[in-house]
Amino acid sequence: MPSTRPLIGITVDWNPGDELGGKVSLNDGYVRVVVAAGGVPVLIPPWADVETLADTLDGLLIPGGADIDPKHYGAVRHPKTELISEARFEQEWRLLSAFEQRRKPILGICYGCQLLNVWRGGTLHQHLPDLPTVTLTHQRASQQEPYPRHLVQVDTRSKLFESMRLAQFEVVSAHHQAVRDLxxxxxxxxxxxxxxxEAIEDPNLPFLIGVQWHPERDPDAPATRALLTAFVRACKA
Ligand SMILES: [Mn+2]
Known part of the structure; x- marks a missing residue:
C-alpha cells in the first residue's frame, strides 16, 4: 500500500552567512506540529523550482519570519520594520501563485499570514504599539520574557471555524505587525x-488560511491540533 501521508512543503529562512557560504534555517516547531498531525514535512529553500514543487507537494506552509519590505504594499519603511530575506520572499511569492493555481492548501503563520495578504494586494500595520486601539500585548518586550498569550474570536461563518470547530481560544502571540487593508x-x-x-482566508478556495498566532510554539494546545489536523486533512483530499 502506498503511503497516504501528504507531503507538506515548508519554506525556510536564508541568511547570507560568511565567505564559507550562507545558511538556511527553520524553527523545528513547524516540523514537529506537521509530523504530529500526520503530514510529512519537506523543507523548501530559496531557488528550488516552484513548478516541480507545486506539482509534487500536497500543501504549502509559510512559517513565521521577519517583516515584509513595505515597498511591496506601497508604504514607507517604519524604523521598527526588520526585513525578511529577499531570496526567501521571492521564492514564497512564486510558490503562492503555483499552489493557488492548483487549488492546493496553503497555511500561512504570522509572517506567512501577512504575506498572504500582501501577495493579494493588501497592506499591513507596520508597528501595532503605534495604534491607540491596540490594548493587548501581541509581542514580548524582551527575550527574557515568556511569549504573551491572548484570546482570539473566530467568525463562525468562516472556513477557519469549519476546520477547527472552535470559536474562542487562547494563542501564543509574537508579532508587531498585522493585516490592515485586506x-x-x-x-x-x-x-x-x-x-x-488574527486570521484571514479565501472563502473561494478549498484551504487558504493565514493565522497571526504561533501554533508551533504551543504544540499541545487543542487549537493547535485542530488547526494542523484540518490543514493536513485538506492536503490529503
Ligand atoms: Mn496577536
Missing amino acids: GRGLVISARASDGVV
Missing part, C-alpha cells in the same frame, strides 16, 4: 478582543 478575495476569519486581525 487583499483581493480575502475575508477576516478571527480577531483579538482589541480588533487586531
Whole structure:
C-alpha cells in the first residue's frame, strides 16, 4: 500500500552567512506540529523550482519570519520594520501563485499570514504599539520574557471555524505587525478582543488560511491540533 501521508512543503529562512557560504534555517516547531498531525514535512529553500514543487507537494506552509519590505504594499519603511530575506520572499511569492493555481492548501503563520495578504494586494500595520486601539500585548518586550498569550474570536461563518470547530481560544502571540487593508478575495476569519486581525482566508478556495498566532510554539494546545489536523486533512483530499 502506498503511503497516504501528504507531503507538506515548508519554506525556510536564508541568511547570507560568511565567505564559507550562507545558511538556511527553520524553527523545528513547524516540523514537529506537521509530523504530529500526520503530514510529512519537506523543507523548501530559496531557488528550488516552484513548478516541480507545486506539482509534487500536497500543501504549502509559510512559517513565521521577519517583516515584509513595505515597498511591496506601497508604504514607507517604519524604523521598527526588520526585513525578511529577499531570496526567501521571492521564492514564497512564486510558490503562492503555483499552489493557488492548483487549488492546493496553503497555511500561512504570522509572517506567512501577512504575506498572504500582501501577495493579494493588501497592506499591513507596520508597528501595532503605534495604534491607540491596540490594548493587548501581541509581542514580548524582551527575550527574557515568556511569549504573551491572548484570546482570539473566530467568525463562525468562516472556513477557519469549519476546520477547527472552535470559536474562542487562547494563542501564543509574537508579532508587531498585522493585516490592515485586506487583499483581493480575502475575508477576516478571527480577531483579538482589541480588533487586531488574527486570521484571514479565501472563502473561494478549498484551504487558504493565514493565522497571526504561533501554533508551533504551543504544540499541545487543542487549537493547535485542530488547526494542523484540518490543514493536513485538506492536503490529503
Ligand atoms: Mn496577536
